[in-house]
Amino acid sequence: MIKFMRNKLVRIHQIDKDHLEIHGMLADDIYELELDVVFKKSTLEIVSIEGRWNRWTTPECPRAIPFLQEAVGLRMGKDFSEKVKKMVGRKSCRHYANLLLECCHAAREAVLHVIGEKVETAQHGSSPAEEKPEKPSKAVEVPKEEIRTTPTKAKQRFSGCIIDLHVHTTPASPCSSAPIDGLIAEAKRIGLHAFCLTDHDYTWSKADVEALMEQYNYLLLRGNEVTTDQGHMLVFGLEKKIDRLIRLEELREEVNRVKGFIIVAHPFRGFLTFGVGQLGLTPDKAKERALFKRVDAIEVLNGKVTKKENAFAREVAQSLGMPTTGGSDAHEVDEIGQFATRFESLIRDEKDLLEALHDGAFSPVAYKEERGIK
Amino acid sequence: MPDILIFSRIRSTFVEHVEENRLRAVCQLNDTLTEATVEVLVKIPELEIVDAKAGIVRAVSRPKEDETQLAKKVIGIRIGPGMKKIIRGLIGEGDETKQLAFMIEECCNAVILSFTKDVLLQRPEDKRGKRDFYRNMVKENIRLYNRCAAFAPGSPLVEGIEPPT
Numbered sequence: 001m002i003k004f005m006r007n008k009l010v011r012i013h014q015i016d017k018d019h020l021e022i023h024g025m026l027a028d029d030i031y032e033l034e035l036d037v038v039f040k041k042s043t044l045e046i047v048s049i050e051g052r053w054n055r056w057t058t059p060e061c062p063r064a065i066p067f068l069q070e071a072v073g074l075r076m077g078k079d080f081s082e083k084v085k086k087m088v089g090r091k092s093c094r095h096y097a098n099l100l101l102e103c104c105h106a107a108r109e110a111v112l113h114v115i116g117e118k119v120e121t122a123q124h125g126s127s128p129a130e131e132k133p134e135k136p137s138k139a140v141e142v143p144k145e146e147i148r149t150t151p152t153k154a155k156q157r158f159s160g161c162i163i164d165l166h167v168h169t170t171p172a173s174p175c176s177s178a179p180i181d182g183l184i185a186e187a188k189r190i191g192l193h194a195f196c197l198t199d200h201d202y203t204w205s206k207a208d209v210e211a212l213m214e215q216y217n218y219l220l221l222r223g224n225e226v227t228t229d230q231g232h233m234l235v236f237g238l239e240k241k242i243d244r245l246i247r248l249e250e251l252r253e254e255v256n257r258v259k260g261f262i263i264v265a266h267p268f269r270g271f272l273t274f275g276v277g278q279l280g281l282t283p284d285k286a287k288e289r290a291l292f293k294r295v296d297a298i299e300v301l302n303g304k305v306t307k308k309e310n311a312f313a314r315e316v317a318q319s320l321g322m323p324t325t326g327g328s329d330a331h332e333v334d335e336i337g338q339f340a341t342r343f344e345s346l347i348r349d350e351k352d353l354l355e356a357l358h359d360g361a362f363s364p365v366a367y368k369e370e371r372g373i374k
Numbered sequence: 375m376p377d378i379l380i381f382s383r384i385r386s387t388f389v390e391h392v393e394e395n396r397l398r399a400v401c402q403l404n405d406t407l408t409e410a411t412v413e414v415l416v417k418i419p420e421l422e423i424v425d426a427k428a429g430i431v432r433a434v435s436r437p438k439e440d441e442t443q444l445a446k447k448v449i450g451i452r453i454g455p456g457m458k459k460i461i462r463g464l465i466g467e468g469d470e471t472k473q474l475a476f477m478i479e480e481c482c483n484a485v486i487l488s489f490t491k492d493v494l495l496q497r498p499e500d501k502r503g504k505r506d507f508y509r510n511m512v513k514e515n516i517r518l519y520n521r522c523a524a525f526a527p528g529s530p531l532v533e534g535i536e537p538p539t
Contacts, residue, residue, distance in 0.1 A: 004488035007387040012381040029491050057494060058508045058532050060524035067523055093522050113407055113434050227459055229451050265398025269455050273490045273511060279419035306515050341451035
């Protein structure tokens with residue numbers, strides 16, 4: 001028996017020389033919605049948009065309709081899908097975003113292949129497959145900072161230290177809104193020993209990070225949150241640029257070559273409306289995933305997942321007898337340090353960090369909660 | 375302009391239980407330019423893709439590789455957050471493969487929605503019960519907060535709920 005079905009219908013006709021009228025309908029077991037979009041053919045631009053709910057879930061779903069206007073004026077091209085997902089999917093409703101993308105992609109195909117017109121902006125690709133935003137080639141320009149609250153290397157007398165191993169900066173991670181200068185100031189304020197720059201598929205250059213450390217007198221460590229076929233991996237010690245998806249087994253080989261370290265990030269990050277428990281997944285079943293044989297540690301405190309998901313990851317790690325870490329996964333300045341990792345040895349640089357990771361003398365910590373930091 | 379359609383599309387995606395621990399998701403596309411089918415077999419509760427196949431009958435541009443061989447690249451991945459980036463990374467982001475990648479994504483979305491449907495079937499139908507049901511959903515998973523208009527600040531469904539830090 002069919003457990004779920006979704007049908008989408010798109011029809012397009014030309015209303016004048018430069019405009020198309022698109023009607024889209026999405027009907028599935030849960031939702032039914034419609035869109036009427038006017039699309040400018042020469043620029044692949046959304047000129048107007050109207051939405052209608054026929055069936056929905058929460059009593060507040062109708063609030064989504066006015067936010068559809070956020071998409072008016074958007075042109076297809078670089079990052080179009082991401083913009084629709086952010087502007088319509090997050091502010092209005094993701095099912096409207098899905099239908100709008102279906103309508104616009106169909107319109108683009110009609111313009112390019114049925115009408116056969118050349119469109120300047122359409123040549124740059126549009127989703128479902130789009131180019132990634134460009135990554136910065138060097139460190140973000142930040143104002144010189146005078147506050148020096150963290151001891152310099154020479155003055156440090158730690159018997160251990162707490163480091164946030166998982167932090168994202170803007171613009172290196174397109175999903176982050178946290179500038180590096182703000183993160184450093186906040187990390188100093190809350191007393192974090194250091195944090196790791198783990199932007200998505202991006203490794204900061206050594207020179208840029210050294211310049212920032214000098215400027216702010218604060219320890220920064222480099223990592224990379226690499227996207228693999230088995231999810232996100234926090235990688236340390238690997239200089240090689242990996243800026244696109246890689247299979248975990250290949251990544252493992254690369255990391256082995258440089259004696260680096262891999263931590264699987266948020267391994268049980270789940271779904272919005274149901275948890276892993278509701279699927280009937282048990283730690284015993286979950287630990288059989290092949291990925292755990294290819295990583296060195298498991299992130300069991302992550303600031304972007306639920307308590308249950310973190311607890312589940314911890315149970316799996318315990319069952320496997322694997323080392324565990326914590327990291328905020330900060331995408332906003334005030335998120336840094338929510339979770340972190342306590343190292344028993346002093347970490348002064350990336351070499352120390354790698355050694356400490358390989359020694360296994362570390363543990364996850366709910367840093368802000370433990371210290372009562374707001 | 376004549377009131378004649380220049381383009382028409384229907385995309386149908388469904389999910390069915392084929393064995394006790396297997397779901398089969400199928401996405402069928404038929405439009406003015408393309409006719410294609412993608413099928414994905416998913417192991418539950420792990421939500422791991424254990425098989426995939428694809429067939430393209432008509433298309434403006436076809437993948438250079440055999441479409442089923444291409445689809446099989448997603449075997450082993452887990453359906454969940456971040457999967458779109460993984461699917462596109464494995465299948466490719468060129469014009470000739472983007473439709474195939476999107477159809478796999480649609481299959482995966484449908485699998486997730488099939489579980490969402492199970493959750494929604496437990497929802498009370500009275501006004502207050504309904505409201506409490508969704509409020510609890512947000513409390514249980516704070517990632518829902520401000521995720522869409524219904525759960526945005528100002529909505530009664532999130533009134534009094536602390537936003538995530």
